[in-house]
Amino acid sequence: MDAATVVSTIFTLALFSFIFWKDNPIYNIAEHVFVAVGAGHAVVASYFVLKGSGWDPLVKGETGVLIPIILGLLLFARYVKGIAWLTRPSVAIVVACGAGLSLRGSIRADFLDQIRASFLPLVNINNVIFILGVVSVIMYFFFTNHYTKYTRGRLGFLTTTGEYFMMVAFGASFGQACMGRLSTLIDKISFMLKIVLRIGA
Amino acid sequence: MNFWNRMQNVDARAIYIFMMVAIAIPLVKPIGLPMRIMPTTLQVYDFIEKLPAGSKVYISFDYGPGQGPELNPMSTAVLNHFFRKGFKVYAMASITEGPMVAQQMLAPFEKQGKVYGKDFINLGFFAGGEAGLTALCQDIRKVIGRDFKGIPIDQIEMMKDVNKITDFALGVTVNSGPGGYGTPEVWVRQVPIVYKTPFVLALNAVMTPSSLPFLQAKQITGLLGGLRAAAEYELCLKQPGAGAALMDAQSAAHVVMIVFIILGNIAYFSLRSKRKPGGI
Numbered sequence: 001m002d003a004a005t006v007v008s009t010i011f012t013l014a015l016f017s018f019i020f021w022k023d024n025p026i027y028n029i030a031e032h033v034f035v036a037v038g039a040g041h042a043v044v045a046s047y048f049v050l051k052g053s054g055w056d057p058l059v060k061g062e063t064g065v066l067i068p069i070i071l072g073l074l075l076f077a078r079y080v081k082g083i084a085w086l087t088r089p090s091v092a093i094v095v096a097c098g099a100g101l102s103l104r105g106s107i108r109a110d111f112l113d114q115i116r117a118s119f120l121p122l123v124n125i126n127n128v129i130f131i132l133g134v135v136s137v138i139m140y141f142f143f144t145n146h147y148t149k150y151t152r153g154r155l156g157f158l159t160t161t162g163e164y165f166m167m168v169a170f171g172a173s174f175g176q177a178c179m180g181r182l183s184t185l186i187d188k189i190s191f192m193l194k195i196v197l198r199i200g201a
Numbered sequence: 202m203n204f205w206n207r208m209q210n211v212d213a214r215a216i217y218i219f220m221m222v223a224i225a226i227p228l229v230k231p232i233g234l235p236m237r238i239m240p241t242t243l244q245v246y247d248f249i250e251k252l253p254a255g256s257k258v259y260i261s262f263d264y265g266p267g268q269g270p271e272l273n274p275m276s277t278a279v280l281n282h283f284f285r286k287g288f289k290v291y292a293m294a295s296i297t298e299g300p301m302v303a304q305q306m307l308a309p310f311e312k313q314g315k316v317y318g319k320d321f322i323n324l325g326f327f328a329g330g331e332a333g334l335t336a337l338c339q340d341i342r343k344v345i346g347r348d349f350k351g352i353p354i355d356q357i358e359m360m361k362d363v364n365k366i367t368d369f370a371l372g373v374t375v376n377s378g379p380g381g382y383g384t385p386e387v388w389v390r391q392v393p394i395v396y397k398t399p400f401v402l403a404l405n406a407v408m409t410p411s412s413l414p415f416l417q418a419k420q421i422t423g424l425l426g427g428l429r430a431a432a433e434y435e436l437c438l439k440q441p442g443a444g445a446a447l448m449d450a451q452s453a454a455h456v457v458m459i460v461f462i463i464l465g466n467i468a469y470f471s472l473r474s475k476r477k478p479g480g481i
Contacts, residue, residue: 019217038265038298045297049328052346101335105390109420113394117418169410176406176427178458179451180271182224183406183428186450187270189224200229 001196009196012188136162208468216461223457227449234452236445238433241416245401245423246282246437249371254287256370257363261388262306264377264405265298271405274431274444276306276375279403282438284310289359290321291369293345295334295383300325300349318357323349331387338366338396366396371422373401378408385412393421401425 001009014030021027057065071093077086118134120127140162142151151159193199252258260279264272283290292303303323307315315321327333327344337344341364347353354360362368374388385402389412393400399422402412406427416424425434428451431444 020214041301042297045300045326046328049326053328053344056346097332101331102387102390105394106386109386109390109394109415113418113420114414117414173407173410176409179427179429179455180406182451182454183271183447184267185220186224186228186447186454189221190228190447190450193225193228 005195008191012192016188132161133165137165138162140166205468205471208464209472211461211465216457219457219461220454223453224450227453228447231446232449232453234449236429236432236436236448238436239430241424241426242430242433242437245425246434248399248401248422249279249282249286252286252288252370255289256286257289257291257368258283258371258373259291259293259366259369260303261372261374261376261383262292262294262299262303263296263374263383264302265296266302268377268405269302271428272375272377272403272431273302273306274428274442274447275403275425275434276302277309277442278431278434278438278444279373279375279401279425280306280310281440281442282434284313284315284320285438288370291324291359291363292321293324293337294326295330295374297326304349317350318352318359322354322357322359324354325349330383331391334383334387334391338391340365366392367398369398371399371401373403375403376408377405385415389415389420403430 011030011033014026017024018027054065054069058069071090074086074090078084118131120130122128122131136158139151139155139158142148260276260283262276280290290307292300292307294300294303300323307321307323310321311317317323324341324345325348327337329336329344333344341360342354345354348357366372372388372392374383374385376383376385376388378384385404385408388400388402392398401423402415402421403425404412404427406429409424409426412424412426415421425431428444428447432441432448433444435442435445
């Protein structure tokens with residue numbers, strides 16, 4: 001058994017200990033090591049990104065990178081009382097760029113194309129269920145008084161149908177979440193059986 | 202305390218033990234349950250199958266080792282198809298752990314004779330989330346100067362005619378969703394929507410239902426969801442691997458879960474009917 005397998009086995013057992021002994025020191029050590037390794041790796045990766053996209057071009061004479069470097073450094077001004085306001089231009093640029101870039105694609109991705117794709121011909125049972133789902137769920141989300149007298153009144157059955165559609169959707173999501181977590185458990189049990197204990201390998 | 206009372210207050214540890222035993226049995230002695238290939242998986246397979254040999258494809262490993270058990274079989278299956286077709290594979294990542302995962306996934310193919318820099322390359326981590334991805338789509342060199350090994354990308358043969366995202370025949374993100382910067386939504390709205398390039402989402406199971414509208418609206422070329430899709434893809438390739446091997450255990454675990462849900466519900470309703478004269 002190589003060193004990586006030994007370390008992996010110890011940490012797997014340490015994490016499984018939570019099942020039988022709740023929060024215990026062995027579990028806590030494994031949890032802290034996991035977080036620390038992740039944080040350490042992120043710091044190293046960020047260092048190389050800063051070096052590659054900031055420092056290296058600057059040394060080569062690309063002075064244009066000074067602007068984002070200065071804006072980035074200004075973010076740390078929030079830790080100094082009196083000059084904390086200097087953070088604002090950097091934050092404003094980050095937020096504005098983020099909003100602008102995401103809007104560029106999301107108008108089509110999240111709205112126009114989705115609306116277009118919802119107009120299906122009622123030629124088969126799938127499309128009928130789909131349209132019923134879309135209409136009833138939208139009706140559930142009418143909250144203004146003017147409309148709720150209908151959606152909670154005479155058309156209340158549609159609103160209730162919308163609730164059921166949402167429950168089914170949440171159930172599907174939850175089921176998929178369980179499936180994902182089970183995959184992780186299966187992988188660890190498979191590792192313990194086949195790699196560590198050499199059963200069924 | 203009768204049986205149904207016990208079922209209402211079953212010790213969680215008992216459920217864990219049942220679950221572990223149910224998973225272990227098919228792992229030791231595989232059952233080989235039949236599996237149907239879903240149209241969504243077949244759609245991805247067919248598209249890749251039709252691409253000509255030598256096509257340039259990129260695959261972004263947007264997940265960490267924690268999601269590996271679910272997504273590694275999918276990465277392996279897709280990479281297997283890529284290399285079998287003789288594509289040039291460009292790996293990258295929008296999260297810091299991604300490049301390590303890419304190295305781990307590509308290593309077996311290197312052992313099989315694929316050459317780094319000629320058949321595949323690991324471009325490493327690109328920072329900046331959505332802004333970084335946008336810049337990468339326009340000019341890869343603006344965002345990535347060196348590959349994962351520290352070699353300037355201009356010195357790598359595979360990078361000669363590769364400058365922007367439209368130079369690729371297909372893109373894939375193997376993605377674990379929130380937690381990374383390049384979530385499936387970010388990829389969809391910045392790549393296939395803006396550049397109209399073929400794009401596949403390969404996601405963990407929990408992300409799949411929320412991403413299905415992208416497929417239904419024909420915004421993406423295809424969608425692979427969870428371990429099951431990995432197993433199906435292996436069947437498409439006629440090369441059962443890790444995904445297919447784990448599906449028996451997955452099914453057994455589901456049976457245990459369903460049995461406990463049914464027993465819990467029977468217990469709940471039977472006790473309720475005893476409390477309320479006249480029944481449910």
